[in-house]
Amino acid sequence: xxxxxxxxxxxxxxxxxxxxxxxxxxxxxxxxxxxxxxxxxxxxxxxxxxxxxxxxxxxxxxxxxxxxxxxxxxxxxxxxxxxxxxxxxxxxxxxxxxxxxxxxxxxxxxxxxxxxxxxxxxxxxxxxxxxxxxxxxxxxxxxxxxxxxxxxxxxxxxxxxxxxxxxxxxxxxxxxxxxxxxxxxxxxxxxxxxxxxxxxxxxxxxxxxxxxxxxxxxxxxxxxxxxxxxxxxxxxxxxxxxxxxxxxxxxxxxxxxxxxxxxxxxxxxxxxxxxxxxxxxxxxxxxxxxxxxxxxxxxxxxxxxxxxxxxxxxxxxxxxxxxxxxxxxxxxxxxxxxxxxxxxxxxxxxxxxxxxxxxxxxxxxxxxxxxxxxxxxxxxxxxxxxxxxxxxxxxxxxxxxxxxxxxxxxxxxxxxxxxxxxxxxxxxxxxxxxxxxxxxxxxxxxxxxxxxxxxxxxxxxxxxxxxxxxxxxxxxxxxxxxxxxxxxxxxxxxxxxxxxxxxxxxxxxxxxxxxxxxxxxxxxxxxxxxxxxxxxxxxxxxxxxxxxxxxxxxxxxxxxxxxxxxxxxxxxxxxxxxxxxxxxxxxxxxxxxxxxxxxxxxxxxxxxxxxxxxxxxxxxxxxxxxxxxxxxxxxxxxxxxxxxxxxxxxxxxxxxxxxxxxxxxxxxxxxxxxxxxxxxxxxxxxxx
Amino acid sequence: xxxxxxxxxxxxxxxxxxxxxxxxxxxxxxxxxxxxxxxxxxxxxxxxxxxxxxxxxxxxxxxxxxxxxxxxxxxxxxxxxxxxxxxxxxxxxxxxxxxxxxxxxxxxxxxxxxxxxxxxxxxxxxxxxxxxxxxxxxxxxxxxxxxxxxxxxxxxxxxxxxxxxxxxxx
Numbered sequence: 001x002x003x004x005x006x007x008x009x010x011x012x013x014x015x016x017x018x019x020x021x022x023x024x025x026x027x028x029x030x031x032x033x034x035x036x037x038x039x040x041x042x043x044x045x046x047x048x049x050x051x052x053x054x055x056x057x058x059x060x061x062x063x064x065x066x067x068x069x070x071x072x073x074x075x076x077x078x079x080x081x082x083x084x085x086x087x088x089x090x091x092x093x094x095x096x097x098x099x100x101x102x103x104x105x106x107x108x109x110x111x112x113x114x115x116x117x118x119x120x121x122x123x124x125x126x127x128x129x130x131x132x133x134x135x136x137x138x139x140x141x142x143x144x145x146x147x148x149x150x151x152x153x154x155x156x157x158x159x160x161x162x163x164x165x166x167x168x169x170x171x172x173x174x175x176x177x178x179x180x181x182x183x184x185x186x187x188x189x190x191x192x193x194x195x196x197x198x199x200x201x202x203x204x205x206x207x208x209x210x211x212x213x214x215x216x217x218x219x220x221x222x223x224x225x226x227x228x229x230x231x232x233x234x235x236x237x238x239x240x241x242x243x244x245x246x247x248x249x250x251x252x253x254x255x256x257x258x259x260x261x262x263x264x265x266x267x268x269x270x271x272x273x274x275x276x277x278x279x280x281x282x283x284x285x286x287x288x289x290x291x292x293x294x295x296x297x298x299x300x301x302x303x304x305x306x307x308x309x310x311x312x313x314x315x316x317x318x319x320x321x322x323x324x325x326x327x328x329x330x331x332x333x334x335x336x337x338x339x340x341x342x343x344x345x346x347x348x349x350x351x352x353x354x355x356x357x358x359x360x361x362x363x364x365x366x367x368x369x370x371x372x373x374x375x376x377x378x379x380x381x382x383x384x385x386x387x388x389x390x391x392x393x394x395x396x397x398x399x400x401x402x403x404x405x406x407x408x409x410x411x412x413x414x415x416x417x418x419x420x421x422x423x424x425x426x427x428x429x430x431x432x433x434x435x436x437x438x439x440x441x442x443x444x445x446x447x448x449x450x451x452x453x454x455x456x457x458x459x460x461x462x463x464x465x466x467x468x469x470x471x472x473x474x475x476x477x478x479x480x481x482x483x484x485x486x487x488x489x490x491x492x493x494x495x496x497x498x499x500x501x502x503x504x505x506x507x508x509x510x511x512x513x514x515x516x517x518x519x520x521x522x523x524x525x526x527x528x529x530x531x532x533x534x535x536x537x538x539x540x541x542x543x544x545x546x547x548x549x550x551x552x553x554x555x556x557x558x559x560x561x562x563x564x565x566x567x568x569x570x571x572x573x574x575x576x577x578x579x580x581x582x583x584x585x586x587x588x589x590x591x592x593x594x595x596x597x598x599x600x601x602x603x604x605x606x607x608x609x610x611x612x613x614x615x616x617x618x619x620x621x622x623x624x625x626x627x628x629x630x631x632x633x634x635x636x637x638x639x640x641x642x643x644x645x646x647x648x649x650x651x652x653x654x655x656x657x658x659x660x661x662x663x664x665x666x667x668x669x670x671x672x673x674x675x676x677x678x679x680x681x682x683x684x685x686x687x688x
Numbered sequence: 689x690x691x692x693x694x695x696x697x698x699x700x701x702x703x704x705x706x707x708x709x710x711x712x713x714x715x716x717x718x719x720x721x722x723x724x725x726x727x728x729x730x731x732x733x734x735x736x737x738x739x740x741x742x743x744x745x746x747x748x749x750x751x752x753x754x755x756x757x758x759x760x761x762x763x764x765x766x767x768x769x770x771x772x773x774x775x776x777x778x779x780x781x782x783x784x785x786x787x788x789x790x791x792x793x794x795x796x797x798x799x800x801x802x803x804x805x806x807x808x809x810x811x812x813x814x815x816x817x818x819x820x821x822x823x824x825x826x827x828x829x830x831x832x833x834x835x836x837x838x839x840x841x842x843x844x845x846x847x848x849x850x851x852x853x854x855x856x857x858x
Binding site: 326329566610611612648649650651652653654656657659660663665669670671672673 | 727728729730731736740745746750779783
């Protein structure tokens with residue numbers, strides 16, 4: 001690909017969107033701890049790079065807008081302004097408009113210009129207001145200081161800066177000399193380049209940065225201003241800033257002379273050599289700890305690891321998955337041929353290829369999995385925005401968000417989860433005064449938990465709100481004609497009526513939830529990805545909604561079994577063991593239960609349940625299946641063997657088919673049907 | 689093939705079910721296969737015969753005779769599976785339909801297409817796109833999307849009646 005401006009531009013857009021996402025999650029953190037200096041810096045830095053990049057790549061509005069926001073955060077971090085919820089809300093709004101401003105199609109539209117103007121006016125107004133409000137507060141509260149902040153000394157000072165640019169810092173087009181020029185404009189500067197790392201000429205790689213600097217600067221602008229000069233390179237570089245003196249040392253001829261000799265004689269400057277000039281600085285243990293902004297591969301708060309990850313377009317991954325599927329089918333074909341011809345060499349090759357395809361398949365899968373965490377920011381944002389507009393206090397927490405799901409599944413899960421959380425905020429969590437009266441903490445909690453359970457992923461949303469009263473549900477369901485007055489239902493069954501189509505408890509349609517789409521849509525969306533959803537609730541204590549999703553992968557290891565001439569596949573991960581019993585054992589008996597090796601199992605006779613006629617074999621094979629700690633036995637005629645099965649959907653014409661979840665093409669071109677053990681267990685244990 | 693191109697084509701494939709002959713626009717027909725082994729999918733409506741392997745994909749196959757209220761298909765030399773494209777609730781799917789025999793490709797110009805009998809539901813005219821006359825013989829052109837979107841069984845007798853009522857009018 002020829003690097004072109006468009007290319008750079010689209011790369012900038014991607015990077016900018018990443019930055020904006022990071023901005024959003026940083027703001028959410030900042031909302032919880034508004035005095036965190038590091039988070040503020042991060043917000044500022046993101047605004048700053050959006051501004052710079054936007055200007056460079058032709059997104060003028062983006063650049064202008066982030067300039068406004070940058071100003072605000074500059075004021076905050078320099079202590080002229082404090083973080084307030086109003087400012088945060090404003091910044092959240094700005095996140096939305098920033099997203100639009102990097103969208104090439106959107107910026108062309110006239111509406112965005114109007115929105116942009118409105119937003120800028122709002123920003124200016126809020127800024128003015130905040131300054132007014134906070135000024136009056138400052139008068140009352142005394143001087144406004146942010147914690148963890150070394151009181152900024154204004155006035156002349158001499159600084160020692162050790163600037164060690166990372167090797168790759170030149171790759172984004174930075175000219176380091178400009179940075180040094182910029183420093184030079186702040187006051188008298190002595191820059192000492194260090195050439196220690198420069199190899200012989202043939203070893204020089206022109207794209208790498210090899211020089212580092214010792215810089216001495218006298219300025220009255222403070223440390224933050226110095227740091228700003230390095231803002232674009234600080235991620236890759238090592239920068240140490242140390243104040244030598246609270247005066248301009250360059251006025252002392254001895255200092256300059258000492259510097260000159262030091263630079264000539266020594267390869268590296270040690271601050272101890274200058275200690276005589278640092279009289280007015282408190283030096284602890286001989287040397288004050290320098291402020292180090294060292295980000296060379298370092299992790300700040302476990303995040304932003306310089307992990308070697310790359311971006312890949314999702315259709316490339318889909319393509320890869322398709323090819324792996326084809327490969328698996330072809331490989332099964334090879335197995336069939338190898339079994340037909342008893343050639344030892346061929347068999348060995350076939351086995352090796354089987355092993356390789358297996359691991360290739362697994363790694364291809366792991367590529368297409370995304371952690372649930374990728375959804376969290378959106379939910380946090382929803383909770384924040386909505387609880388603010390409803391005047392409720394809600395803390396949103398998560399656990400187990402490292403649980404991974406297929407990306408298409410994550411996509412189809414987003415809307416249902418948003419809806420459930422919206423419901424919890426709107427109907428579940430009570431107003432703060434109400435909660436107080438009930439003896440609950442004022443701040444409600446919504447917790448999202450994700451985790452694996454056998455071959456399933458379970459996502460639970462729990463709130464500690466008002467809960468649901470089964471009596472109300474019942475009354476409503478009778479009114480809507482979903483059940484009749486005489487129906488006897490357990491509380492649990494009643495609760496699950498909320499998923500029935502045409503059920504909406506809310507009397508009036510609020511703006512937040514109950515826009516005609518109810519829990520039935522949630523259920524439908526989740527059923528579409530073969531998941532299940534259920535609800536538990538204790539009135540007064542809260543509600544839990546659980547979503548159980550099958551870890552459906554498009555290729556599975558399966559156990560191939562046979563009834564009559566049709567072959568079926570049971571997911572191998574779920575099979576425990578296989579017993580052989582006489583077919584007469586299953587014939588009589590009213591309860592579907594069989595004792596195998598001393599343990600009783602409920603059993604599912606595939607021949608009988610699927611109404612497959614044909615001759616009953618002398619012995620059945622009982623395949624014991626473990627489904628979320630429930631063990632059942634499935635009776636089949638014959639166990640054929642192990643197979644890697646590429647799952648192909650049966651399609652719309654079989655959409656009512658519950659027990660068979662998919663089909664697969666066998667090595668000999670035939671078709672085997674994949675059994676959905678979830679449905680079988682459910683059908684066996686809760687016959688309806 | 690987009691709709692405009694499809695409309696320019698005046699070819700129709702005719703096939704036989706029992707004694708009756710129907711026609712389908714060729715743009716709907718993807719392939720003609722001989723009868724092969726069909727894997728039965730349990731717990732499906734009787735007319736859903738099963739699935740077959742169509743070049744590495746799973747193709748559902750319908751026993752058209754059962755769907756049209758006739759006795760089940762029997763395998764013989766002329767029995768074929770037509771792979772047709774239908775649109776069911778807006779989703780385009782491929783479907784195999786078993787027919788007793790594939791007959792011919794007919795050229796039917798637009799002006800030879802007659803409207804379905806309008807006498808109402810009794811002839812199940814919602815399943816009929818057009819009627820047509822080729823060389824003094826009348827054919828029913830079926831609306832496959834409608835046939836397979838609905839769970840109702842068709843009645844071959846009513847379809848025959850529908851054709852005969854049109855035959856009489858002309």
